[in-house]
Each structure stands twice: as C-alpha cells, then as structure tokens.
Amino acid sequence: MINKVVSGADEAIRDIAEGDTLMLGGFGLCGIPENCINALVKKGVKELTCISNNAGIDDFGIGLLLKTRQVKKMISSYVGENSEFERQLLSGELEVELIPQGTLATRCLAAGYGMPAIFTPAGVGTEVAEGKETRSFNGKEYLMEYAFEADFALVKAWKGDTAGNLIFRSTSRNFNPVMATAGKITIAEVEHLVEAGELDPDQIHTPGVYVHRIFQGEHYEKRIEKRTVRPKE
Amino acid sequence: MINKVVSGADEAIRDIAEGDTLMLGGFGLCGIPENCINALVKKGVKELTCISNNAGIDDFGIGLLLKTRQVKKMISSYVGENSEFERQLLSGELEVELIPQGTLATRCLAAGYGMPAIFTPAGVGTEVAEGKETRSFNGKEYLMEYAFEADFALVKAWKGDTAGNLIFRSTSRNFNPVMATAGKITIAEVEHLVEAGELDPDQIHTPGVYVHRIFQGEHYEKRIEKRTVRPKE
C-alpha cells in the first residue's frame, strides 16, 4: 500500500496558499475537521474560498477562520448560527454564495465521480436558477450545475489507516465522504489512525486512493450545537 | 421500521411480467441473484429486457434464462462466456446492446440519485457515440447518457435485515448497490437475513428505503468462473 501518513495538521496543510478554494466536511459542528481548522488559523493564510454546508459558530469551526478574517467567500447552504458571519456579510467584507444542500452535495459527488456537470430540479423557478442552463427531461425541468473544483478537501473521519482508507461514525459522516472524493488534494484527520490491514475492506467508506494525506487529530472537542434530551424514565 | 420481508424468491418475483425490464446485479458469476434467477426460470416469464454487466454462462446465472428463451434483450458491457448466447445472437433471436461498463454503472447511479442524465467521456469518437448528444466541458468531450429505467432490480447481498438494509461481501458488491437504488421495485436476496437492529447503521451499504422486498436465499452455489490459485509455499 501507499503510505499517506503525515505528522499532523501543520504538515498536512503546509501548502494551502492565499486564494485557495477549500472544501470542509461537516454538518453544523458535527464531523468538522477541527485540527485542520485550528492549524489554518495558526498559519494565518488568507483570502480562502470555503465550500462547506455551514459556517460554524462564533467560537468554533469555520467561525474561527471568519474571526481572523481569513475567509473571502463562503459557499454554503445554511449559515445562520454565527454573529461574526452576519456582521462581515452585512458590511460587505465577506462574499456568500448560498446553494441548495443537495446541489452542494451533488456537485461534490460530480467532482469525485469525474462528471463535469449534473442535473437537479432544486432551485428551478427560483433566484438560484438565474443565469443557469435549464433542461427538460420527461416533462420535468432541471438546472445544470457544475462539478466543484477545490484545491484542498479537509475531512474528518472516525478511523483511518495508513493507506488513507476512512471510516466515518454515525451522522458525522455527512459531507465528508463526498468531499473526500472531490479535492485535488484531500487531507483527512482521524480520531483513530491504525495500520493498513486493521480495517475491514468491506467497511471502508472512502477508499484510500482519494486521500492524499492522513493524520491522527488531537483534542477533539466535538461540540454539540443543540443539546436536546429527554428525562430518564 | 418498515418490514420488507417476503417468504422467498417466488413471492418476491410474483409480479414480474412479460416485457418487463430487469436489472440484475453481479459481475460474471460473482454476486448474482441466484435464487431470483431460478424462480424466474420456474415462472417462465418471457420477453424480458435484462440490464446486467454480463450474461452468465451456459448453465448458470442469466445463461439459464437464455436457455429457456425468456430474454428478449440484453444490455451489458461484456457477454462473452456463453455459447447459447452466441447462438441466439447470431440467429437474431436475441437483441444485444453493448455499453461501456462505467456507463452502465453510472446510468444505474443516475437513476438511484434522481439524476435524469450524466456526462461521461467513455465512447466519445466510437460507435457508442452514434446518435448521442455530445458536449464539451473544459475542452474535453463527453457523451450525455440517460438514467436507466428498470421495472425491477434483483440484487444479492451477504447480509440484510428485515428493514431492507443490505451489506455486501467483498467484490460480490460490484453492481449490486447501484442497481438496488435504481429499480422501481428492488428485490434483495441475502445469504443471512437478520432482525432490524442487528446490523451496525454505519456499515450498511444500501439503506432499506431502496429495498422493497427481501428474503433469505437458499442453496447458494456461488460458482467460480475462473479458478486461479498458487501452490502453497
């Protein structure tokens, strides 16, 4: 196998440069690449375009990159949990492109599957359709949407092996596998890094061929955005 | 959960009718729906269009349906292992549409993902492209290929639960998961049928929503087409 292990987040993101386009996995704060984000803050690289379903909260996730003004543009489906985000958006410091969540996921899929464009009905007849090509199939109208291009995809998995194979846990899977397939360079941080051969080949969610660098993350906070519980019976 | 269990192959395929289009999972003889095929032979339903990567061998797999003259048309990528197939093809009794293997898989994917068409470079400039729309993206030419429509998808999994969730084993996975997502009615036969809750939700390859009927198959032969071995050292 091909060994993809790097020493840590700093080495993994070493060549992310000003103006790069990044994909960041996660849904809300669930399954986000915490270590990579912290390393990006430390590195201070600016003018980033971030493709991510959400934009974190003020003091966690992509919110940290917003606070340090490293993000030029967000491409997301929902960004509502972040007051610093709102301030920068309203002041014009931050560019935002809102796209339907399924379109976001499928444009990642398209990149990973080598399909230059896909058709989706999401957004037909709305402002999302403005300037886009539409086309009818079997009497239903679809928008043509293009595959994303990202310089780097940053994903977070539960387990990974030295060959770059990834396994995700529960709903922290979300956008991570499709983004992992879509980056020109894909960086995976994992909670548990194991030797090649320790994972069952049948259970791997992301084959190692899609992962260029992998490292064991540290100090996972895994914050909960909306803690909802019921009393013990 | 919704219980998808039926008593066996006969009940599962009860409403497959003359002229229907079927998808059949498997690659060569690996991971084919043996029980469903045997039940179709018993039922004798004719004029079937079969979408399947291969066409079995003379006395196993789809070859059994060819012998009984139940197949009107094969849509496959490679059909070379079957002398009865060859005879029917040359005599004009059987219609065959050959399409690239990746196109076959991706047209199934498109159906399961609700995408009416996809773009692939496979076949550009060849006879496969005849009569098809081509389109350039970033200077590269692609064919537009349509999602398949199949009345039934017949797939074979290793384990399945009563809710229709499926887990495949090793390379018997092949076309099965994409075809499972693509049938109007999807029928899964499994080597091991377990109660809902016995499978780890993270390890499920095909979510139960895509599976309409499931049953425990019997007497799996799992024939090997090309036994290749090395001597014990």
Place this chain on the structure above:
Amino acid sequence: MLDKDGIARRIAKEIKDGYYVNLGIGIPTLVANYIPANLQVVLQSENGLLGMGPFPFEGEEDADLINAGKQTITTLPGSSIFDSALSFGMIRSQKIDLTILGAMEVSENGDIANWKIPGKMVKGMGGAMDLVASAKNIIVAMQHINKAGESKLLPKCTLPLTGVKCIKKVVTELAVLDILPEGGFKLLERAPGVSVAYIRSATLGKLYASDDVPEMQLD
C-alpha cells in the same frame, strides 16, 4: 383554532403505514410526536439518517449523532447512516413518500416561499429547495395569517420562491386545504369552531369552499 401541536396532530393523520417521511424544522418536527404507534413509519433526516429516534436520555447525547436541525437524537433498530449525496439522491429519486415543511407564504398555484426575506439576514435554503423540487407529496404546516393579520395563502407569493408548483396540501391553524392542479385552494376541513366565512376572509388566494365543509377530527 389550532395551536402548533394541533396542526402537527392533524398532519400526523396524513401519514400512512409504510411511509418514509422527512420532517422539516418547526411545527413539522412536532408531527413525530403524533404518529400512531401501530404504523410502520421511518423518519429521514437529510444530513444522512433513516430511522430517526427520539432525543437521547440526559447524559447519553452523542455529538456525532444529530438531525438536520442539529439536535442530538438517537437511532432505532433498523436505522441506516449515509452521506449527504446519497441522502439527497434518495430525495431526488422520490424514495421519500412524504415531506412536511413550514412556509412563510404559499400561493394558489402551489408555489412556496420559506427561505428568504429581503432586507433581513438570509441564512440560506438548506435542503428546502431540494425537498420541494423533488418530493412527490408535500404538506405545508404553517400559520394561515401572519402577526400583522395578513393572509399567507396568496394569489402569488411576494417573497423569493423556494419552489414552484410543488405544494399539494396545506394545514394551518384554521383549515386543511388542497391546492388544485388547475390552481386555487380547496377547503377540505375547518379547525374546530372556525367558520368557512372566517377562513375565506383569511385567505387571499382563490378559495373553493362549500358551505358544509366538515370540521377536523383530531381524536
């Protein structure tokens, strides 16, 4: 007149045995509480889960297990987890039998607006545009009139659209209405104690109503 739970209770009656259902945020989430226990129903959460269970017991929250509203939840026996692309794949390929979501406005031709108010901070459409464009069966749970007393069932939406000609049924605090294929709201049921005349006055879009429209049964 119904409260939010009343709307949810009424909508729950639309859920049939064997349905896969996607519940939006707000009133739709409450519907889960009223699905009859004897029905086999599976809830999809579009962040990648089929078989959403109740909130976890205190102390058993799992940061890796949330729903599309980012709430901590649980799985059920038979649940499955998948990625966001497959999740919207099954939505687009119409494997989800029923979608229930909220709206700011609905028009008499079935358009819906529920994601953006010009001049206000726009948070995004999330999965709503995908859901309304793909679902074969959508019920909107909404207030019939807004806080200013204006009808939200309109001849034409005034807010930016989420989807066009996609809504077939609306349940409000006042009524259950179908949207007719040829356009117009058809009054099917009145909320307890609400008159047809009142519903008519609260509906700006075209309303078709006989005088003997029955009252809802909520049992």
Place this chain on the structure above:
Amino acid sequence: MLDKDGIARRIAKEIKDGYYVNLGIGIPTLVANYIPANLQVVLQSENGLLGMGPFPFEGEEDADLINAGKQTITTLPGSSIFDSALSFGMIRSQKIDLTILGAMEVSENGDIANWKIPGKMVKGMGGAMDLVASAKNIIVAMQHINKAGESKLLPKCTLPLTGVKCIKKVVTELAVLDILPEGGFKLLERAPGVSVAYIRSATLGKLYASDDVPEMQLD
C-alpha cells in the same frame, strides 16, 4: 525480440512509487509479477477493489473475491472494496495514475481499437472504453505485428475504435514507442537484438527514429 513476459517486464519499469495502477487482461496482467518489491504500488480492479493481491493458495479461493478478469484473487493489508459506480468514478476523476491495456491496433494519433472485429462474435468493451477515455496515462501492451505479419501500429485504425487520441505509449515485442502530441510514433527503445530498420519495416504508421536508438534495459 521480447516474449510476453519481456513486454510485461519492460512496462513494469514505467511504474513509479506511489502509483495506483489498473491492469487489463492479457499481457498487462503479467506486469504485476515484475513490479519491484520496494515500490509502494496499488493495483485497482475495476469490478471494485483497490489493493489486488496475488492468486489465493489452493483451497483458499473465495467465490466472492475476483478481479475484473473474473479470476480468484486475494486482498492485501490496506485494501478497500467499493461498488462499480465508485470504481469508474475514480477512473473518470483520474485518481488512477496508470492504465495498462492490450490492443488490436493503435494509430499514430493515439487512437486505439481493442474490442470488436467485424464479422466475429462481439463480446463487448467491458471497462476498456471508460479506461481509455479517462486515464491520464495509458500504456498499451501489444504485439507489433499480427499473425499474418501485418503491422498493428497504423496511420489509422481499421477496426472499430475503443477510444480516440488517448494512447501515449506503446510497448511491443520489438520496441518502446511514444505517440507524439502532433501525431506519429517516436521510437524510444529497441528490443534486444532488433534493428531500427526492422522496427521501421514493421510499423505502418509514421515512425520517427534516430539511428542510435538504445536497446531496452530490462532489469
């Protein structure tokens, strides 16, 4: 002149450390036997496996574990299994560094024909059209001349095409040749004991060759 194993040995020298490689049926399969042990190389089998290992020991065959040639095989530590759609997804998105396949004909502009002979039973293209249309780096392993003594390196293919302008390198029993972007075969190496003149006589397509083309080194 090389035998089949010789062609495979020469091609194996093109494989670099860290490569993901897809090997077609026939001579390409033999290449696996000559990949230097010190290289980290992963073999993809397009039926859904990364990390193809050797044939199983006798008695350890597993009907569920085969390669794209339908032979029983094994996995290696770090292998992964996936479905056919993802398999061709990674091929189309050019995650496979090198594809090695056989051919009946190759033309001087990089066209390849390897799936169909008019008048003969046509078995199908399998994954070949996907591979040649997508791979960034393709090496063809083939015989320079057919059994009738005719060149298979042509100005233009006579057989139905598998792909157009996609082949960059050809290794035969006689030679290693690049196909130039502007068209034409450029002779890079001669098989041991084979003269440039002989290669020229065996190549019907345009051939560029200096008189001092080196002999292949096979180890």
